[in-house]
Amino acid sequence: MSAVANPATVAECLRVGAGFSQGDRNWIAEQFATLDARLASFHADATELEVSVKDREARGQKVTLECWIAGRQKIVTTSSEEDLHAALNDVRDDLRRRLNDAKTRQEPRHNKHLREEGQPGPGAPSTDDTAEAPAESGVA
Template structure:
């Protein structure tokens, strides 16, 4: 990912560490997820909530889950998971999957890709 687009402060303001992560790991996790910040920057801080959890640390069934709630109509609840055994790889996987989901959600709701919204906005102009 292009580091110029990575803004860890966007993630830091919105991220809640849930089960399985230590508070001492927060900065490292925020840096790993920083590329997601470019996708979330278009939403205000009050519109986005992020939560990351880890179950079964260092076990064969380890699972990292990254959840994102975006307050809009309708409210979005996006979830990405990874079962990679290496924690850094798992964080990269959940980040990349959530980026894809946010991009898909934005595409579905933009007027140019939604005939009904496009007609409504043209009627207002």
């Protein structure tokens, strides 16, 4: 796999939405920094992250992390944890999990388990048996 020229990072791609101020952005970016390794395979200019919170610091607050990567479906993760830091960790970890799942689905050749499971076992019908194909009736 070739390295991405301008890899996505949380610091470069994160926007703060409703419920957060620009002053919150740095500590949230620090808390999300572990996502950088997962985001590095995408171009920074094709990746966006937005974190928002509804009813901040109230019972029933809801943190939402949205991720847009060009050419892929938007991923939305949410948490209703009452502690804001716990909620941010929750959406971060869920996004990492979903990015890993999406990568595994898209590129099974890099997943040893899928590679081994995908091979037909002995006695499985061969796909290159063309000798048994019925002959076409020749009309000239």
